[in-house]
Amino acid sequence: MSFLISKVRAAQAVACVFVSLFLSFSSLIAEGTEATHWGFGPLEMFPVESQIQLVCSLDANNDGLSDLIVSNPRKSELTLLLNQTGHEGANPEGNRQGWKNVNDGVNRLPPDSRFKTKSILIQSRPKALVAGALDQDGLPEIIFYDDRETLTVLWNGKEGAWSEKTAWRVTDGIPGLKSLMIRDLNMDALPDIALLCESRVSIFYNKGGRQFDQPRNIQIPSGVTSFEPVDVNQDHQLDLVFHVPNRKDGLYVCLRNATSFGNFIQVPSIPFAKVFWQHDTHHGKVQMLAISDHLDQILAYELGSRPSAKSDRKNGLRRSADDSLP
Numbered sequence: 001m002s003f004l005i006s007k008v009r010a011a012q013a014v015a016c017v018f019v020s021l022f023l024s025f026s027s028l029i030a031e032g033t034e035a036t037h038w039g040f041g042p043l044e045m046f047p048v049e050s051q052i053q054l055v056c057s058l059d060a061n062n063d064g065l066s067d068l069i070v071s072n073p074r075k076s077e078l079t080l081l082l083n084q085t086g087h088e089g090a091n092p093e094g095n096r097q098g099w100k101n102v103n104d105g106v107n108r109l110p111p112d113s114r115f116k117t118k119s120i121l122i123q124s125r126p127k128a129l130v131a132g133a134l135d136q137d138g139l140p141e142i143i144f145y146d147d148r149e150t151l152t153v154l155w156n157g158k159e160g161a162w163s164e165k166t167a168w169r170v171t172d173g174i175p176g177l178k179s180l181m182i183r184d185l186n187m188d189a190l191p192d193i194a195l196l197c198e199s200r201v202s203i204f205y206n207k208g209g210r211q212f213d214q215p216r217n218i219q220i221p222s223g224v225t226s227f228e229p230v231d232v233n234q235d236h237q238l239d240l241v242f243h244v245p246n247r248k249d250g251l252y253v254c255l256r257n258a259t260s261f262g263n264f265i266q267v268p269s270i271p272f273a274k275v276f277w278q279h280d281t282h283h284g285k286v287q288m289l290a291i292s293d294h295l296d297q298i299l300a301y302e303l304g305s306r307p308s309a310k311s312d313r314k315n316g317l318r319r320s321a322d323d324s325l326p
Contacts, residue, residue, distance in 0.1 A: 043106045046114060048079065054177070058131035058140040061160065063087075068115070069142060071126045078122060078129075078142065081115040120162050124148045127175035132182035134191055135210055143193060145173045145180055151195055151202075155210060166210065172198040178226040185229060185238055185256075196220075196227055201240070218261055221252055228277045230286050232303060241303075246271045246293060253303075267303070 054071035061067070065083035072079070111117065124146035134141045139156035146152065149171050155164040173179065179196040186192065190206035199222070202215040218240070220227075225245055229238040237256040242264075244250035251267035272290040280287050286303040 044114065045106050045108050046081075047111050048081070048117075054126055054129040056129055056131050058142075060140065060156065062139055069129065069131055071129050071144070073125050073127075076121065076123050076125060078120040078126065078144070080118040080120055082118060083114065084116050085114060118160070120154070122146070122152070122154075124150065124152075128173065128177075128180035128195070130180050130182055132191060134182065134193075134206060135208075143180065143182065145170065145175070145195060149173065151193070151204075153193070166212070168204070168215065170195060170197065170202060170215075173202075174198060174225065176225065178228070181227075181229070183229045183238060187237060194227075194229075196224065201227060216260070218254065221264065223247060223250070224252070226275070230277050230279055232286055234284060241277055243272070243275045245273055251275070272299075 048070065049072055051072055051074055052070045053073050056069055057066050058069060059065065059067060060069075060080060060082060063083075065085055067083050068081040070079045070081065120142070122144070126144040126146050128145040130143050131140045132143070133139060134143075134153065135155070137156070141156050142154040142162065144152055144154075149169060151168045151170045151173065153166040154162045155166070156162065157164060174196045176196075181194050182191045183194065184191050185194060185203060186205060188206075190208055192206050193204040193212070195202045195204075200217045200219050202217055204215050205213040207213060220242055221244060223244040224242045227240055227242045230241055231237060232239040232241065232253055233255060239256050240254040240261060242252040242254070244252075248271050249266055249268055250271060251269045253265045253267060254261045254263070255265070256262070270292065271294075273293045274291045276289045278287050278289075279285075288301045288303060290299040290301065292299060
């Protein structure tokens, strides 16, 4: 079965998913009542612009509401959608009117019924985008890698100003939703920046006071398109896992020691198109959800030690429901 969806509606729908998630769960928490059923409310659709490719959520003004930052590759700007739910100046009339206009479970709301739109001029076109707090003021920064081969931090200033910035020249960064991250990779309580490049990962360690060390580069196998930090060996240090799509044994683990990241360990696996990692805090295991192009399944694995007949290395994947690999 296939659905014909225009680029405009597809881009708008991406933003609406974030809004629906936020409104459904935040309303339950705010009311302080115990929910007997979990689910999603009607989809909310707001007209923004066509060909949006990058979306991330943040609380830009520290008001407890989830805002959105979106990027259009045709424009040298970022669009900040400030959530004004419950704020003075919101448009409740338009909001109520929108809720009455329900068609196939979609509420087509006026653009000012939920968000206040603000443009941030950047004079480049982002290829990767994340948001998160990097200093101690409690406000999130915007970090992006652009078509000018520049990695930029836009510092969140007073009264919504984004004028101060820090930038580095990085010549071979990879575009995508999982090529740029903010995490405390050396466990010093300061969030760091990591950018995936064609032959390496560049890590910018945070020194505090809006200062960073010179980038530390980790050479990676060819073909890697995504990476994530997870505590693979349960030593309370964030390791790095890498994925080469649709390649046999295309998973790699880079363990962190006391001072830096060590050598790569190749994990035996079948070809996967996409992988998603998470840490199961209840069982203390690292889990991976994988999508395979030639199997009509979503596969769940645990990453852990296993005996190998070919070498003494004890690393591998184990199916959650079946010990044998398909």
